Amino acid sequence: MPNSTVLKACEQTEIDLSGAADWVPFDAPALVGDSLRFVSGDSRGDRFRARYYRDAEQHLHARFWLGPEAEGPPGHAHGGAVAAIMDEALGLAAWAAGYPIVVGNLNVSFRNMLPLRKVVTVESRVVSVEGRKIMVHGRIFRGEKTFAEAQCLCITIPGK
Numbered sequence: 001m002p003n004s005t006v007l008k009a010c011e012q013t014e015i016d017l018s019g020a021a022d023w024v025p026f027d028a029p030a031l032v033g034d035s036l037r038f039v040s041g042d043s044r045g046d047r048f049r050a051r052y053y054r055d056a057e058q059h060l061h062a063r064f065w066l067g068p069e070a071e072g073p074p075g076h077a078h079g080g081a082v083a084a085i086m087d088e089a090l091g092l093a094a095w096a097a098g099y100p101i102v103v104g105n106l107n108v109s110f111r112n113m114l115p116l117r118k119v120v121t122v123e124s125r126v127v128s129v130e131g132r133k134i135m136v137h138g139r140i141f142r143g144e145k146t147f148a149e150a151q152c153l154c155i156t157i158p159g160k
């Protein structure tokens with residue numbers, strides 16, 4: 001059997017992406033539709049699986065699982081995969097806060113290698129709004145360990 005078939009077969013299991021007790025599931029596709037297809041659009045895929053939530057203060061959070069197709073260094077996530085998560089999650093955080101945006105600038109710091117096949121949490125916060133510029137900060141972590149931090153400058157789309 002080819003290797004890819006073996007990997008596909010072993011990734012068919014359900015992943016527990018449940019949120020914290022006080023989080024409410026957030027229906028991201030209902031808000032931005034196909035914009036999510038690249039990263040979190042395949043809930044049974046072998047690259048990314050994700051579920052979005054909001055907390056009581058309306059901050060956006062996500063549980064993400066990265067599978068074998070997101071691999072960079074052996075057993076760990078590709079930097080582009082981590083950046084793609086930040087792009088989607090922090091851009092979505094601005095949309096969820098009521099700002100129709102595209103990402104103008106994304107600055108990602110890779111702090112620790114992110115292991116595959118582990119559920120990690122993405123937290124985000126809209127930290128400032130100045131005219132069309134919405135600044136969103138985010139972090140990917142598991143327990144005490146931070147894998148990446150990002151600052152995302154989002155620009156509202158005129159006419160939206």
Ligand SMILES: CCCCCCCC(=O)SCCNC(=O)CCNC(=O)[C@H](O)C(C)(C)COP(=O)(O)OP(=O)(O)OC[C@H]1O[C@@H](n2cnc3c(N)ncnc32)[C@H](O)[C@@H]1OP(=O)(O)O
Pocket residue numbers: 032035036087088089091092095101102103104105131132133153155157158
């Ligand atoms: C949907 C939720 C989930 C998915 C999220 C996915 C997010 C994405 O990946 S979006 C795709 C990737 N992003 C893009 O393709 C964007 C490409 N860029 C553009 O379209 C344009 O450059 C755009 C819209 C950002 C800005 O263009 P434009 O509308 O002409 O505005 P512009 O006048 O240049 O800039 C507006 C303000 O933002 C600032 N600005 C714009 N881009 C940047 C930047 N990269 N860095 C710093 N400042 C910037 C400008 O300086 C200006 O500031 P000020 O008002 O103080 O003078």
